[in-house]
Amino acid sequence: MPEYVVCKLTDIPMGQSRRFTAGKRDIAIFNVQGDLHAIADRCPHEGASLCKGVITSLVSGDEPGEYRLERQGEMVRCPWHGWEFDILTGKSYCDPNRMKVRSYDVKVAPGETLAEGPYQIEIYDVSVQDDYVIVTL
Amino acid sequence: MSDTLDRPRAMITAGAIDTDVHPPLPRQADLLPYLDPYWAETFQSRDVDVLELMSFPERTKPYRRADWQGEGDALVAMQKDLLDPLQLGQAILNVVSGAHALFDPYLQLAVCRATNDWLADQWLSRDDRLRASILVPFSNVAGAVQEIERLAGDKRFVQILTLAAGELPLGRQSYWPIFEAAEKHGLPIGIHAGSMLRHAPSHSGYHSFLIEDHIAMTHGFATQIASLIAEGVFAKYPALKVVAIESGVSWVPPLMWRMSKDWRGTRVEVPWVKDSPAALIRKHVRLTSQPFDAPEDPSEVETMLSHLLSDDMLLFSSDYPHCHYEGLDVLPRGVPEAMLQKAMRANALATYPRLGG
Amino acid sequence: MEATELDREKTAPKRLGVVDCDIHPAFENPQELGKYLPQRWRDHIRDYALRTPNPFLGAMTYPRMTPGNGMRRDSWPPSGKPPASDLGFLCEQLLEQCNIEHGILQPLAAGAVTNNQDLGAALCVGINDWQIDKFAGPEPRLRASICVAQEDATEAVAEIDRRAHDRRFVQVSIPPRTIEPIGRRRYWPIFEAAEHYGLPIGLHTGAFGQRPNTPSGWSSFYLEEHYAASNSLQTVIVSMIMEGVFERFPKLKIVVVEGGFSWVPSLAWRMDREWKRMGGEVPQVKRKPSEYLRDHFWFTTQPIEEPEENRHLADLVRWIGADRLMFSTDYPHWDFDDPRFAFRTPLDPDDRAKIFRENAMALFRLDHR
Numbered sequence: 001m002p003e004y005v006v007c008k009l010t011d012i013p014m015g016q017s018r019r020f021t022a023g024k025r026d027i028a029i030f031n032v033q034g035d036l037h038a039i040a041d042r043c044p045h046e047g048a049s050l051c052k053g054v055i056t057s058l059v060s061g062d063e064p065g066e067y068r069l070e071r072q073g074e075m076v077r078c079p080w081h082g083w084e085f086d087i088l089t090g091k092s093y094c095d096p097n098r099m100k101v102r103s104y105d106v107k108v109a110p111g112e113t114l115a116e117g118p119y120q121i122e123i124y125d126v127s128v129q130d131d132y133v134i135v136t137l
Numbered sequence: 138m139s140d141t142l143d144r145p146r147a148m149i150t151a152g153a154i155d156t157d158v159h160p161p162l163p164r165q166a167d168l169l170p171y172l173d174p175y176w177a178e179t180f181q182s183r184d185v186d187v188l189e190l191m192s193f194p195e196r197t198k199p200y201r202r203a204d205w206q207g208e209g210d211a212l213v214a215m216q217k218d219l220l221d222p223l224q225l226g227q228a229i230l231n232v233v234s235g236a237h238a239l240f241d242p243y244l245q246l247a248v249c250r251a252t253n254d255w256l257a258d259q260w261l262s263r264d265d266r267l268r269a270s271i272l273v274p275f276s277n278v279a280g281a282v283q284e285i286e287r288l289a290g291d292k293r294f295v296q297i298l299t300l301a302a303g304e305l306p307l308g309r310q311s312y313w314p315i316f317e318a319a320e321k322h323g324l325p326i327g328i329h330a331g332s333m334l335r336h337a338p339s340h341s342g343y344h345s346f347l348i349e350d351h352i353a354m355t356h357g358f359a360t361q362i363a364s365l366i367a368e369g370v371f372a373k374y375p376a377l378k379v380v381a382i383e384s385g386v387s388w389v390p391p392l393m394w395r396m397s398k399d400w401r402g403t404r405v406e407v408p409w410v411k412d413s414p415a416a417l418i419r420k421h422v423r424l425t426s427q428p429f430d431a432p433e434d435p436s437e438v439e440t441m442l443s444h445l446l447s448d449d450m451l452l453f454s455s456d457y458p459h460c461h462y463e464g465l466d467v468l469p470r471g472v473p474e475a476m477l478q479k480a481m482r483a484n485a486l487a488t489y490p491r492l493g494g
Numbered sequence: 495m496e497a498t499e500l501d502r503e504k505t506a507p508k509r510l511g512v513v514d515c516d517i518h519p520a521f522e523n524p525q526e527l528g529k530y531l532p533q534r535w536r537d538h539i540r541d542y543a544l545r546t547p548n549p550f551l552g553a554m555t556y557p558r559m560t561p562g563n564g565m566r567r568d569s570w571p572p573s574g575k576p577p578a579s580d581l582g583f584l585c586e587q588l589l590e591q592c593n594i595e596h597g598i599l600q601p602l603a604a605g606a607v608t609n610n611q612d613l614g615a616a617l618c619v620g621i622n623d624w625q626i627d628k629f630a631g632p633e634p635r636l637r638a639s640i641c642v643a644q645e646d647a648t649e650a651v652a653e654i655d656r657r658a659h660d661r662r663f664v665q666v667s668i669p670p671r672t673i674e675p676i677g678r679r680r681y682w683p684i685f686e687a688a689e690h691y692g693l694p695i696g697l698h699t700g701a702f703g704q705r706p707n708t709p710s711g712w713s714s715f716y717l718e719e720h721y722a723a724s725n726s727l728q729t730v731i732v733s734m735i736m737e738g739v740f741e742r743f744p745k746l747k748i749v750v751v752e753g754g755f756s757w758v759p760s761l762a763w764r765m766d767r768e769w770k771r772m773g774g775e776v777p778q779v780k781r782k783p784s785e786y787l788r789d790h791f792w793f794t795t796q797p798i799e800e801p802e803e804n805r806h807l808a809d810l811v812r813w814i815g816a817d818r819l820m821f822s823t824d825y826p827h828w829d830f831d832d833p834r835f836a837f838r839t840p841l842d843p844d845d846r847a848k849i850f851r852e853n854a855m856a857l858f859r860l861d862h863r
């Protein structure tokens with residue numbers, strides 16, 4: 001499984017997402033409280049870019065009139081129809097068993113190690129001082 | 138036209154539970170014995186007599202078949218026309234009364250109480266196959282709960298009746314005490330065709346024709362069920378069942394699809410709706426079988442019904458004495474055998490727990 | 495069922511020329527429409543506001559789930575202008591990306607639902623000028639709708655007369671939540687003019703009306719409103735058929751826009767059944783109601799119906815007829831449909847061509863200019 005170096009760690013600030021192309025795939029990488037998560041940047045419903053969606057909490061409530069925010073920053077809502085996906089797993093909130101966005105392994109490696117690995121470098125100017133984001137397809 | 142059933146059909150209806158049968162509306166003289174002196178005097182002085190709904194005019198031609206006029210003793214006519222030839226096991230009486238549409242909340246309660254007592258006395262006590270729906274005043278919620286509690290001990294009352302179009306969408310919190318009492322006593326909420334006409338029957342006001350009001354009745358059913366779901370009634374009262382009576386059946390899959398689709402994008406507005414509306418409808422909503430809006434081709438009827446993804450929802454009904462079919466041809470064509478078998482009895486027993494006891 | 499990914503890109507059609515029957519152009523700012531109004535009405539709106547049956551001045555009765563009153567979150571142009579107000583970005587994001595060969599503009603500005611009917615008529619004139627000036631004039635792929643304030647049929651007909659010679663206008667547009675059922679004779683002059691010029695009438699789901707959105711009063715939630723609005727389109731069909739509109743105007747063609755279509759077969763069965771029982775009440779209805787429905791109505795596809803089992807969508811197409819469905823995106827609204835992915839059931843290639851292109855090409859005569 002090829003591994004792609006897609007960006008510097010600092011390119012994805014906390015609480016935000018960025019879209020990258022790795023090989024032929026569009027990948028959305030989210031920074032959730034400092035942890036990176038990668039999913040396909042394509043809503044399985046009608047194909048919208050999830051990076052353009054809003055990063056939110058899980059809205060829950062047991063009783064009518066009760067609104068609870070849980071798992072802050074771990075859900076993304078599609079920019080079109082508002083379908084919610086779990087950034088950590090890619091699962092659809094409303095259809096967890098039938099629909100998910102593919103998720104990918106993502107890791108961070110120091111620039112100095114990149115020369116060693118069998119990586120596909122999708123960016124230029126790798127510097128040894130920085131940390132880099134690597135996605136496994 | 139034939140008054141006898143062919144053999145296979147008679148075998149199917151024998152012992153069946155008919156979930157929608159109509160006695161004629163009680164008139165002032167019928168109700169006087171069940172009114173206290175104040176209300177008896179009021180009914181007489183103020184001409185409270187025939188409370189026939191404009192949206193459901195039961196004495197007009199579409200509602201009373203030429204050969205089902207119910208002349209003489211209406212119960213005897215019903216026995217002869219329906220109960221005996223179909224060999225029905227049980228039948229649920231639904232009085233579609235203008236009581237629902239009265240504005241005076243106390244008068245509404247008085248008419249409901251008297252009608253319920255008249256039903257028990259003049260119908261239920263005279264034929265042990267009969268069961269009935271309780272009339273309650275939805276504009277007087279405390280009175281409605283009081284009436285449910287008064288009759289809850291009488292197991293012959295099996296359901297609470299309301300209309301497809303009322304004062305407020307049915308899921309509104311002000312009605313919840315009624316649902317609480319209904320759930321507690323195992324009484325489904327029967328939503329019957331008909332409107333209080335508190336509001337126009339369409340987005341463009343009042344129609345020219347009765348036929349338009351009738352076609353549009355599905356808007357009432359669909360939006361009442363949408364309201365029950367969105368307001369969280371099924372989250373609050375998970376054992377509650379709702380029966381759409383005389384709704385036409387085939388409007389339901391489109392509601393399921395549209396609401397389930399929209400729920401995916403709007404459920405954060407109503408986070409207590411945790412299952413898809415389609416799943417909630419399959420769990421909580423039941424449908425009586427007459428009238429039946431279906432394609433002419435029987436094989437397409439099966440396809441249409443398959444869109445429900447459930448064989449628990451359909452309940453057999455004759456809708457006696459309305460004009461939907463000839464003779465005793467009460468069973469809609471094209472319903473798959475297994476689904477029909479369940480509709481005749483088992484689904485009703487699962488919907489109305491008080492029928493079994 | 496095992497979790498699956500729905501990746502339909504592989505099966506998407508390559509370069510299918512699509513006609514989009516529902517695009518919503520927007521003003522760049524609240525003042526833009528004023529440029530297309532006489533001074534008198536500019537002053538009127540400034541001094542007394544633009545009054546509609548909506549309880550709020552400007553705000554939505556049921557707040558939408560996304561910014562801009564329910565826009566796609568990715569539809570703001572780089573210029574920062576409102577979604578669908580920037581022709582260049584509209585062309586790039588919609589026409590190019592979705593391979594739209596022709597798009598029909600459906601302005602939702604308040605002309606037809608304004609309480610002041612003279613103001614409504616003036617707004618419609620302005621909106622029609624603006625559509626040509628900003629969109630259909632500079633961009634030949636886009637076609638305009640003749641917006642009319644239908645409650646004043648005389649003014650509505652005058653506006654149709656003014657525009658009908660301009661082939662950049664391809665339909666008459668009125669909202670379905672009319673003050674009276676739309677089959678009533680007060681609206682017949684509009685039908686007469688539309689039939690005369692061979693223009694279909696497009697009825698687009700409307701967010702405002704004078705009557706509650708359910709026959710039990712106003713619903714609480716947008717989830718309910720979004721469903722309930724579609725019932726107004728059923729009312730249009732039933733009223734026009736039962737009032738005998740198509741007996742009087744046999745060539746009239748009606749497009750039901752953004753009302754869904756899953757309910758169409760059930761409505762047809764229900765109308766026919768009730769007509770058997772109560773047809774005597776409506777002697778002007780000479781044929782089965784479903785026959786008028788079949789002959790006179792077209793349906794746009796967005797928001798695409800999504801049955802729990804995809805194959806059930808094929809049943810709907812069969813029951814309604816592939817020759818009566820026309821694709822639409824509803825750009826730039828949140829419930830947009832992408833022509834590449836909207837249909838979740840395989841379509842026969844001929845049916846696909848009809849739904850995505852041919853039906854609209856023929857109905858709107860898009861080959862003529």
